[in-house]
Amino acid sequence: MAEWVEACAVDDVDEEDVIRFDHAGRTFAIYRSPDDEFFATDGFCTHEKAHLADGLVMDDIIECPKHNGRFNYKTGQAKGAPVCVNLKTYPVKVEAGKVMIDIG
Amino acid sequence: MTRTASAKRDYSLVGESTRLAIETGLASAEWYHTDVPRKVMKELMQRSDGPAIRDTIIWIAAILGSAGGIVWFWGTWWVVPFLFVYGVLYGSSSDARWHECGHGTAFRTRWMNDAVYHIASFMLMRNPVQWRWSHARHHTDTIIVGRDAEIAVMRPPDLLKAALAFTGILDFRYSLPTLVRQAFGKLSDDEKSYIPEMEQHKAVVAARWHMVVYAATIAAAIALRSWIPLVLIGLPRLYGTWHMVMTGLLQHIGLADNVTDHRLNSRTVYMNPVSRFIYWNMNYHVEHHMFPMVPYHALPKLHELIKHDLPEPNPSMWHAYREVWPVLLRQLKYEDYYLKRELPPTARPYRGEFHEVDMTVAAAK
Secondary structure (H helix, E strand, C coil), rough: CCCHHHEHHHHHHHEEECCCCCCCEEEEEECCCCCCCEEEEECCCCCCCCCCCCCCCCCCCCCCCCCCCCECHEEEEEHHCCEEECCCCCCCEEEECHHHHHHH | CEEECCCCCCCCCEEEEEHHHHHHCCCCCCCCCCCCHHHHHHHHHCCCHHHHHHHHHHHHHHHHHHHHHHHHHHHCCEEEEEHHHHHHHHHHHHHHHHHHHHCHHHHHHHHHHHHHHHHHHCCCCCCHHHHHHHHHHHHHHCCCCCCCCCCCCCCCCHCCCCHHHHHHEEEHHHHHHHHHHHCCCCCCHHHHCCCCHHHHHHHHHHHHHHHHHHHHHHHHHHEEEHCCCHHHHHHHHHHHHHHHHHHHHHHHCCCCCCCHHHHHHCCCCCCCCCHHHCCCCCCCHHHHHCCCCHHHHHHHHHHHHHHHCCCCCCCCCCCCHHHHHHHHHHHHHHHEEEEECCCCCCCCCCCCCHHHHCHHHHHHH
């Protein structure tokens, strides 16, 4: 069942960057792609507990700050060692300058 | 310089120290980081192919040039300087390329990182799959006894072993049989502890490819009735390793173990430009461990930015070895002894409560 929550304002995230969003004891990562689209994934790397929001966004890729594991943040696909497990992604919509994610 | 109480160290990755590290929260812990504004860090982390392509062209040209010199002057004394250069490029500078490309930070383009990573792994007789995982563990649990697979000098220090490391003999004796064992499909318990099951078959395949190249090299040497193929492939791991050991030993030797602050267990040393090229700036080792996303070419900038929060770097390798020598001698008798490097007044203090875990109490549990 859909459960849309407001994650941040559009301007809170720079282009080709990521920020952290905590909600109800869970951590998410909110991305703004170079072509100005928004995406959301779980906030922690699937390899070890590192905040992806401290990582580097390059095109479609988020690189984990701890071991440089890479994911496609649009699909959640793990791109190779040391990450082997895909990242969970969440639907995103932008409404009235706010980034909403469906955590349901 | 400091002593703290601890249990006898067990460096196996599936033993008593492993259990203690997990129980005390030292394994996969939260580590100290100097505050750097996100925008600045983002700039420092930016990837670029340019510097690494330039350096790799120089590297390959120097390797080919010195290899040509070896072939040309073989049988004369003129071969010696070429062996010296080729050996260091093959047996030492490959370590820095392996390291930086393993992190994926040297080049922006992934396949370039992967290509240089595999070539450098081969030069070092390192299984590229196994070592990728062991290095991930080294960054998760830097110098945590029972967890870190890459502790170069264990306590109490074996000084003869450390000295022999400069010749490459011990590494050679370990690396080649390891690759042979892995090529036959056997991974040790330690290796299985940090290589995920789904990746283990890749380690076996990689070892087999290395074996194929070595077999071809030996066959070439026999067919040509010449030592040259072996002098160019394989043996540089012996005669060219000294620079890798000279720079690499300083990364953590004599410093604290079982702490969660890289300022306590890693060392930054100022080095000459030639060694820095060979070592790809890994002399900024505290900085690298604290922020492994920052490419080698941006480490000097990062150093300038955070040096107010770090211990004073050693001004030279000579200075660093002079500083560490008495510590090693003392560790022969008191293995808990280590060098606690002083922080400048501008730094945030070490978090003592987190770093002085009484492992004897934990061991008694």
